[in-house]
Amino acid sequence: DAMVIQNPRYQVTQFGKPVTLSCSQTLNHNVMYWYQQKSSQAPKLLFHYYDKDFNNEADTPDNFQSRRPNTSFCFLDIRSPGLGDAAMYLCATSREIQLAKNIQYFGAGTRLSVL
Amino acid sequence: GEDVEQSLFLSVREGDSSVINCTYTDSSSTYLYWYKQEPGAGLQLLTYIFSNMDMKQDQRLTVLLNKKDKHLSLRIADTQTGDSAIYFCAESTEGGSYIPTFGRGTSLIVHP
Numbered sequence: 001d002a003m004v005i006q007n008p009r010y011q012v013t014q015f016g017k018p019v020t021l022s023c024s025q026t027l028n029h030n031v032m033y034w035y036q037q038k039s040s041q042a043p044k045l046l047f048h049y050y051d052k053d054f055n056n057e058a059d060t061p062d063n064f065q066s067r068r069p070n071t072s073f074c075f076l077d078i079r080s081p082g083l084g085d086a087a088m089y090l091c092a093t094s095r096e097i098q099l100a101k102n103i104q105y106f107g108a109g110t111r112l113s114v115l
Numbered sequence: 116g117e118d119v120e121q122s123l124f125l126s127v128r129e130g131d132s133s134v135i136n137c138t139y140t141d142s143s144s145t146y147l148y149w150y151k152q153e154p155g156a157g158l159q160l161l162t163y164i165f166s167n168m169d170m171k172q173d174q175r176l177t178v179l180l181n182k183k184d185k186h187l188s189l190r191i192a193d194t195q196t197g198d199s200a201i202y203f204c205a206e207s208t209e210g211g212s213y214i215p216t217f218g219r220g221t222s223l224i225v226h227p
Contacts, residue, residue, distance in 0.1 A: 004157070033214070040123060042203070042217040043158070090157055100145040101165075102213040106157030 003027050006091050006107035013081050014115050021076040021110045023091030031097050032074040033104065034066060035090040043090055049074060050097050078112075086114045119218035121204055126224045133191040135221045137204030140185065147180060148215060149189045150203040158203060161189070191223075199225045 004025050013019040023032065031050050035043040047056045049068045063085070065077040078085055088111050092104040119139045127133045139147070144166050150158040164171045164178045164187075171178045177190040191198055201222050205215035 006157075009155075040219060042119070042219045045214065048214065092158075097213060100207065100209070100213055101163065102146070102207050102215060103148075103160055103163070104158075104215065106150075106159065108155070108157045 004091060004093055004105050004107040006089075006110050008110060009108065010111050010113070012113045012115060013078075015083065016080045019078050019081055019112065021078075021089050021091075021112070023074045023076075023107055024072050025074075025093045025105075026072070027093055027095075027105060028071060029093035029095050029105070030071075031094045032068060033092040033094075034064075034074070034076045035092065036085075037088040037090055037109070046076070048097075081112070081114045083114050086112055088112075118216045119204055119206055121202075121218040121221045123219065124222050124224070126226065127194050129194060129196060129225055129227050131194055133189075133194045133198070133223055133225075135189045135191075135202050135204075135223065137187040137189075137218055138185055139187065139204070139206050139216075141206060141208045141216075142182075142185065143209040144185075144206045145209055145213065146207050146215075147178075147187050148205040148207075149176075149178065150205060150217075152201040152203065152220065154200075161202075194223075194225050196225050196227070199223055 033048040034046045037043045067075045088109045091107040148163040149161045175192045201220040204218040207213040
């Protein structure tokens with residue numbers, strides 16, 4: 001059974017039209033992450049939540065926002081998608097962030113296309 | 116340069132062993148991980164090694180860690196077509212949070 005679920009699997013949006021990607025987890029993990037993955041590049045961490053605490057990476061554009069209304073759900077909002085935002089977006093969870101062994105569980109990803 | 120480096124491609128014949136290499140720069144690494152990503156899917160943890168170990172074996176997988184050279188490898192014995200995927204090396208380090216840093220991934224192609 002999938003433990004980290006991302007919806008939708010594929011999302012097409014228009015240039016400048018806001019879009020929201022969703023992620024849910026059944027693991028009851030404290031930490032949820034959003035990564036952007038482009039072809040032949042390392043997954044790039046955008047931000048993470050430790051419980052309700054939001055942590056933005058320094059180089060994450062303001063165009064990207066996130067919400068975590070409860071433990072199970074986390075959303076990625078792209079306010080004005082540009083062509084350069086077309087990518088695979090991965091959601092991940094982990095139990096704790098202060099453990100040296102930090103195993104992450106990933107969803108299948110949402111592939112975003114921007115027309 | 117990047118914190119975690121991997122070569123982009125590896126091609127092997129079915130039944131042969133595959134060796135995927137990774138180098139990292141941070142000497143305060145605590146755990147090192149190998150994740151596998153199949154087409155259209157997310158990353159899935161394959162195995163991990165604690166930094167005070169130099170080898171870990173798990174069925175067909177052998178992880179070797181050379182701390183002095185900051186070099187990590189993943190050996191897959193008897194490689195099958197189902198092993199075709201992208202393999203990501205990642206490290207977590209001391210200080211602050213332990214969020215892993217990923218490499219760019221090595222695309223393993225297994226041909227008959």
